[in-house]
Amino acid sequence: MEIIGSREDYKYIGKNVPRKEAAGIVTGETVFLNDFSLPGMLVGKALKSPYPHAEITKIDISRAEQLEGVHAVVTYENIDPSIRIGYPPIKPFLSKRVRYVGDMVALVAAETEEIAKEAMDLIEVEYEQLDAVYDCVEAIKDGAPQLYEELPNNMAPGGYLPYQKPENLFWKLNKGDVEKGFEECAYVVEDVIAFDKKTAPLSPEPAGAVCKYEGNNKYTVWGATQSGYICKIISGMSIPGADFTINTFNIGGSYGNKQGITLVVVASAILAKVTNRPVKFYNSKVEQMVAFDTRLGSVLRAKVGMDKDGYIRAIQGDWLIDSGGVANGTQAQAAVGLGEAQLMMSKCENWDFESKIVVTNKTMAGCVRGFGGQELNSCLSLLFARLMKEGNMDPVEFYKKNFVQAGTQYTWRDGIDWTCKSINYVPVMTTLAEKYDWKNKWKGWNVPTWIYDDGKKVRGVGCSIIGNGDVGEDNTEVYVRVSPNMFTDDARIILQANCTESGMGQRSNICKMVAEILNVPYDSVVITPPDENVNPNGFGLCGSRGTITYGRAVTDAAKDIKKQLFELAEPHLLVPQEQMRLENFCVVADTKPGKSIPWKHLIPENLTLTGYGKHLETFATPNFFMIFVEVEVDKETGKVDVTNVYGGSDCGQVIDPAALELQVQGCFGSASLDTALFEENIVDPATGRQMTYDMLEYKWRPFNEFPDLDCCFMNSQFDTFHFKAVGVGEITGAAAASATMQAISNAIGVQICEYPATPAAVLRALGRV
Amino acid sequence: MESIKMKVNGKDYEFSIGRKFGQIPPNETLMTTLRERLGLTGVKEACNEGACGCCTVLMDGEAVTSCMLLTVECDGRDILTVEGLKNPKTGELDPIQQAFIDHYAFQCGFCTPGIIMSTKALLLKNPHPNREEIKEALSGNFCRCISQYHVIDAIEDLAGIKEEE
Numbered sequence: 001m002e003i004i005g006s007r008e009d010y011k012y013i014g015k016n017v018p019r020k021e022a023a024g025i026v027t028g029e030t031v032f033l034n035d036f037s038l039p040g041m042l043v044g045k046a047l048k049s050p051y052p053h054a055e056i057t058k059i060d061i062s063r064a065e066q067l068e069g070v071h072a073v074v075t076y077e078n079i080d081p082s083i084r085i086g087y088p089p090i091k092p093f094l095s096k097r098v099r100y101v102g103d104m105v106a107l108v109a110a111e112t113e114e115i116a117k118e119a120m121d122l123i124e125v126e127y128e129q130l131d132a133v134y135d136c137v138e139a140i141k142d143g144a145p146q147l148y149e150e151l152p153n154n155m156a157p158g159g160y161l162p163y164q165k166p167e168n169l170f171w172k173l174n175k176g177d178v179e180k181g182f183e184e185c186a187y188v189v190e191d192v193i194a195f196d197k198k199t200a201p202l203s204p205e206p207a208g209a210v211c212k213y214e215g216n217n218k219y220t221v222w223g224a225t226q227s228g229y230i231c232k233i234i235s236g237m238s239i240p241g242a243d244f245t246i247n248t249f250n251i252g253g254s255y256g257n258k259q260g261i262t263l264v265v266v267a268s269a270i271l272a273k274v275t276n277r278p279v280k281f282y283n284s285k286v287e288q289m290v291a292f293d294t295r296l297g298s299v300l301r302a303k304v305g306m307d308k309d310g311y312i313r314a315i316q317g318d319w320l321i322d323s324g325g326v327a328n329g330t331q332a333q334a335a336v337g338l339g340e341a342q343l344m345m346s347k348c349e350n351w352d353f354e355s356k357i358v359v360t361n362k363t364m365a366g367c368v369r370g371f372g373g374q375e376l377n378s379c380l381s382l383l384f385a386r387l388m389k390e391g392n393m394d395p396v397e398f399y400k401k402n403f404v405q406a407g408t409q410y411t412w413r414d415g416i417d418w419t420c421k422s423i424n425y426v427p428v429m430t431t432l433a434e435k436y437d438w439k440n441k442w443k444g445w446n447v448p449t450w451i452y453d454d455g456k457k458v459r460g461v462g463c464s465i466i467g468n469g470d471v472g473e474d475n476t477e478v479y480v481r482v483s484p485n486m487f488t489d490d491a492r493i494i495l496q497a498n499c500t501e502s503g504m505g506q507r508s509n510i511c512k513m514v515a516e517i518l519n520v521p522y523d524s525v526v527i528t529p530p531d532e533n534v535n536p537n538g539f540g541l542c543g544s545r546g547t548i549t550y551g552r553a554v555t556d557a558a559k560d561i562k563k564q565l566f567e568l569a570e571p572h573l574l575v576p577q578e579q580m581r582l583e584n585f586c587v588v589a590d591t592k593p594g595k596s597i598p599w600k601h602l603i604p605e606n607l608t609l610t611g612y613g614k615h616l617e618t619f620a621t622p623n624f625f626m627i628f629v630e631v632e633v634d635k636e637t638g639k640v641d642v643t644n645v646y647g648g649s650d651c652g653q654v655i656d657p658a659a660l661e662l663q664v665q666g667c668f669g670s671a672s673l674d675t676a677l678f679e680e681n682i683v684d685p686a687t688g689r690q691m692t693y694d695m696l697e698y699k700w701r702p703f704n705e706f707p708d709l710d711c712c713f714m715n716s717q718f719d720t721f722h723f724k725a726v727g728v729g730e731i732t733g734a735a736a737a738s739a740t741m742q743a744i745s746n747a748i749g750v751q752i753c754e755y756p757a758t759p760a761a762v763l764r765a766l767g768r769v
Numbered sequence: 770m771e772s773i774k775m776k777v778n779g780k781d782y783e784f785s786i787g788r789k790f791g792q793i794p795p796n797e798t799l800m801t802t803l804r805e806r807l808g809l810t811g812v813k814e815a816c817n818e819g820a821c822g823c824c825t826v827l828m829d830g831e832a833v834t835s836c837m838l839l840t841v842e843c844d845g846r847d848i849l850t851v852e853g854l855k856n857p858k859t860g861e862l863d864p865i866q867q868a869f870i871d872h873y874a875f876q877c878g879f880c881t882p883g884i885i886m887s888t889k890a891l892l893l894k895n896p897h898p899n900r901e902e903i904k905e906a907l908s909g910n911f912c913r914c915i916s917q918y919h920v921i922d923a924i925e926d927l928a929g930i931k932e933e934e
Contacts, residue, residue: 028811
């Protein structure tokens, strides 16, 4: 990884510092959810529907209830019917109607997992099968099987109140005059593009939760969620009047997928309440893959126009979002997708574009790294590619013209117009393209970079970009406390932040920020566990928000401490505050050599000094990522191999180079780049069952299949917070699938639009099958 | 079979086999025994079908997925888990563990114990593997955060191939 550009010289910021969890992780001592238990804890499991759409005609739980060791069996007949999931919350948690294979039919709590499984075998269920629909285009047609009475034509309402005020509900963009816009365009394309294989984010640790019922509709949850606060909100929406307290552990991978973890939290809560015992509800790998949130499906039906200078000027159409059996906040992803589309076409003034959220008889989709933007961009960028081909435009030049810059306005996911500030990614686009040698590698649209002697194998390159304004989302607050050591002159710095750890190293990074400002050793800063009752409110990590949001809150809290220490030191040092600095846990007077006072003499004995910092939501500084992919295609077999990947951005001040590089390498994981090549969930149309139900059937990239990958970051000092950084981790793979499709198209000479580009798809594109 | 003997992380155990309370039933996997009876939760449970390698331990020096072995099959075997790597007296980490820290060779860390144990098995047999041999040895380990590049760098550094070149 290369970092270019001048920057401040910090002690910890911009340097690699070992993660706080490092020793625990490599020794196996780190506790993940499944390693945790409570006294008297029961095991919860769910009996799942074998049918994609059916009505339960009979359910008999008597034999299961009589099995020794079974504490509860809950079905639609004895559940509190007010417990509902989805947005709007219309899906009863357990209902007479099942809507996808894997939909929950009954919950069991038992002494052991074995007993729970045996009890599930003893539940007798009879079903009447109903017609099912698996395709979102078909699902909205008149006469299609209907999943919910409340959702005519299987469409969920647009707009999302947790994100938007009633007057700003945001699910479509109508502005300008599209007819006039298209008239001004030199090139117009129109097509239907699908990115709809509902791929698996596939964290190594499945979702799970332990819940303890505290009485009076209060629940304490220990959950594998990367965002305890989001989990609290979504769970609270599902059980009316419930008050959830959420604690989290180290999370075994999430990629945006383990946030609400609604199914496991609500299931454990229901069972904990009826048994009055703590209940662990932990998915198996197969349950994770067939009955937990997938990436959403995306079908774009649109007409897009570009003027002769290469600016997108008009878009008309709709974006169908397949959310599977229930729309559980999919509206939020629709809003972010629309926001990101505007960042990509920031000069476009004419919009007649609408998102439509569709329910189908497939596993429910949830949030995944990319969060709507990736799914829409994977379709939209293929239309851009056609326009660029028509206009014979170099994609790098196209992106420079069209991507958002400071001063441009867009409607973000809150339905409010924001004006972009501070950022400008044109210089980094130029730099990255030069470093990748794009001008020599790219030979034009649908032209291979080179062809082997035998003519069978060809190589091509592709380049895509993406950006997201969510990096400043949601308010967040923290405390920093200085606790002087009773016996020495140093102190422990306690950072109270409700910040989770699912692999990005953000808990350690915010400790670095505190250490930097207070000029103390990194080791002297400790961070409290992500326990909601211990910490002030923090939304957790999502949408790459942590860098700016926790960054601002912790640096402000540390600066608050610094200010208080200076004020307390004034009577002792008798110099103005501008002449003071912090060193060795003392306030030092710069202008009086040798004059200093230890913090512990400024803080009342046995007490701590507390600083407070907060971040208030802003969507004005979107992040950006550019990715180049080279592929080699065997035109005889259709097999595609990625030969190299290069990516980068300007992320402002780099906080931790190693963590940043790992985020870039993550472009292969969590259903990103490889959704262009082989990752897909395949549903058997005869049975509605997912054939890719486990890690043997679902394709993933093993250790010995990784191509060369390198990256480069510029180090501008953006106006975001004290350390001038922008989070970028979420989106490193978000444009990778479309870049890969572009590379394959250039290699084989025709555009391929079928995700994933399996050998069969490549041969179809070549007209050979 | 009434009982089996197993050495785990240098300590000898004898387990009673049967279906009574406290006994190990014949259908119990080695992973479950290690996690739930010996408290060795560094052995991670994930796919339960030998696909992801998160539960990898060494059996007589060979890397095995402990979810695919029954404990009753392990009579007389010598098992090493990630907890058995560091020096129990001094707390000093195994060089592999230290290399993983030095090279930032993990993200969420859930699959890391399994990757470290596969690495241990590799280095026991081949102390100086090249990059291709490292990749091949770890091809049964899943990592979705994508720490593969850093892991391979860490092991390559440890194997000393880079310096020799």
